[in-house]
Amino acid sequence: MNEAALRTIAENPTLFKIVTPVDVDRFEALLVNHPNRPFVESVIYGLRHGFWPCSNADPDKYPSTRDFPERDHSPADLEFLKQQCEEEECCGRFSAPFGTPNGPLQPGMFCVPVHAVPKPNSDKFRMVVDHSAGDFSLNSMIDRSDVHVDLDNVQDLAHNLLLRQRLRGKPSRWLFKSDVSMAYRRLPMHPLWQVKQVITVDGIRRIDRCNNFGGRASGMLWCAFMSLVLWIAVHEKGIDGLLAYIDDCFSDDPSEHLIYYARYDDFLPPKQVALLLLWDEILLPHDKPKQVFGSVCTIIGLDVDLPRMLISLSEERRITLVTAVRDFVLNAPARCRRLVEWQRILGHMNWGLNVTPLLRPALQSGYDKTAGRTIRNAPIYVNAAVTRDFLWFAHVFERFDGVHIITSREWDSSQADLILNCDASLSGGLAFWSPHHARGFISEHPPAPVDTETIFWYEALTVVSALDWACSLPQKPNRLAIFSDSLNTVQMFNSLRARPHYNDLLLYACRTLLLHRIDLRVFHIAGELNVVADALSRNLLHVASQYQPALRIHLFTPPRVTLGAEEEC
Structure with a gap:
């Protein structure tokens, strides 16, 4: 037990709070019939007392307190970061500033570096909190194998579409996708983890009280919570065939008619309205621009065409993937790439398998190279087998039309x-x-x-x-x-x-x-x-x-x- 951190938390009760918009009592009541009681109770405990990110690191191998020098920011980046910190503070997800500017951290505190990056296809920025930076990083305290999550994908949706078409005798009418706003940030972290999430911008220090995208366990924590939301949707609200990829929930709807959803003053597919009403019931926030539907719908970056039963990848996204794969092997410094770079390119290629599942074997040599590796920035040699397989993947993907026909694999x-x-x-x-x-x-x-x-x-x-x-x-x-x-x-x-x-x-x-x-x-x-x-x-x-x-x-x-x-x- 970190006595120094416990003492700091006890002496500064206004810094460390449990902040979540979720109506935990109502959420718990809707889960009364869930068969896995220990799992339900663990998530409910996290919502009430803060989540712990599966850190089992030996405290004797880490310093009690760790500061991190603030990075140099451009004037525009700094202005954005300051504004973002103020907004997070207003929402209660950041504490009020504490201490003196650039003053010493209190015992048990860890400072986490931040920087701003442009949002894709936008002139706006987003704040990145780097839990992997430097020695004794927060992510180094978490074993990657403890936080793996299998996510639903477009191939799972295709399977459901074929199954329901066979059962109903006709295809569904609508596809829809609904998105929770600021998903990860809706979960509170335990005070003993909050004390390790000190954010410093322009010398001003604040405590980050909530789950953050930069954390190694952040996705697993969110998916644990969201899996229970989906269980309620399916088993208590009767929304069948609902799938989820992080904060995106998606499915099909056979109804010919749309129904009115008062909050958005709009007509939506009945299953989508039922899902949004559930989110309203447990006070899970969502915004209208992220709720989409149609006979053609973009899901996880892929265009799903329901009338023609096609999954397609835009030309721009296809070229981006091909270019990234070739760059990875052909422009690797000293024929090496860091583990984190391997993980990113394999994730990108794995996403492409939604339209070309037959290319899966081309990733195997990459998985073999990274198996058992845990040091994020450790260089890993790009050998001849990986070069051959990845270039073959890029070659095929470049010539592929980007269209996958949804046909049944269930034939004898x-x-x-x-x-x-x-x-x-x-x-x-x-x-x-x-x-x-x-x-x-x-x-x-x-x-x-x-x-x-x-x-x-x-x-x-x-x-x-x-x-x-x-x-x-x-x-x-x-x-x-x-x-x-x-x-x-x-x-x-x-x-x-x-x-x-x-x-x-x-x-x-x-x-x-x-x-x-x-x-x-x-x-x-x-x-x-x-x-x-x-x-x-x-x-x-x-x-x-x-x-x-x-x-x-x-x-x-x-x-x-x-x-x-x-x-x-």
Whole structure:
């Protein structure tokens, strides 16, 4: 326990307050039926007493008090920061000034640097509070693995749209997105964390009492609160299919008619009105300009077109992503990038997967490089594998039209245009066959990469070979089902995730699928049912012919699984 900080808090009660607009009593009453009581109680406690950001740092490894020299600001930046501090103070989120200008901090206090940055596409600024700056930063006290959050995305929305279209027999009428104003700032921090959030602008010191965008745990805290808001919306207010990405809530609405929302003096989709009424009930602030709806709606930076069932990325955003990826690998100083830069570019690329999910394997080498790294500014070498994969990602994304057609991934082999069966054997080779064409294909196995589980790599290579053959047909399948008796192979192709050497196979397969616009599913088949492919893989051609007398058997050469930005897609 930080005795110095506790003493400072006790001696300065006006500096440290719990500030939130949320009607905590009403919020708690609406959660009375929630099944996870410990989780509910922890969030309610945070709203009443302040949230703790999962900091488990050893206090003996940190100084009791830490000041940070104020950064140099331009006159315009300084004027903005001073005005912003006054506004935050008026709202109660900042304390009144304390101490003398540039005077010493009280025991237990940490000063956090701030600066101003321009808002995108605007002449306005926003205040950035840097919780990661310097030694003994606040974010260094928080383990990144403790604050990970999986957010809803546009692909989740696409899944819901297809599901509801199937259930209702027709598509929804509206899309909508609603935004909580100043989301993170609506949550109070615990006084023992507030004491570490001293803001200094023009020598004037104030306490930041609330959750801040710069904190490593800030997103997790907000999502914990917002997940309960969504639970109320779905289970108590009947707003089905509601999704959330940070402070944006979005969904579809089948209603043909809009209804009146008095606060905005406007007509909105019924589900959106129900959500806003819930926010009003718990006093969660929102502003009219951030509440949008239509048959076409921009959600998480992507345009979702409901009538045409399309997700698209604007030309400007597509070029911005491509340029950022190329700059990351080609202009890296001494071929190194800081961990925080890796995290930003991987996040940007991951966002792009909403319109090109097949490019996911290109990110794997980047995740491998950053796995287990925790020091934010530590340099990490941009190796050849990352350079190749990222440039390939940029190459494909640049030539991609930015449009993703919302189609169901939930189909089975009976709905496939073509079915192929695969197998591999260490004693024989690789084999696949087409029941429809009564044709089988066999090959000796090429040398496998080092550090691979050989049979697994051959099983996966056989799937890639079968895909290659399907793409050579005059009538290419729209839906291709490939059966394999290797569970690892099935998982790899359906999740689009693999270890490094196997990832090369995925990259090759994804390039092929994008080029030919084929929807691939890999299904598992028990070994005892995969008899023809098994016999072919063991060079038992007479056995295969006994099972399929009309089978014609051919030799094939597996594709060279190499990729590069020079390959067209």
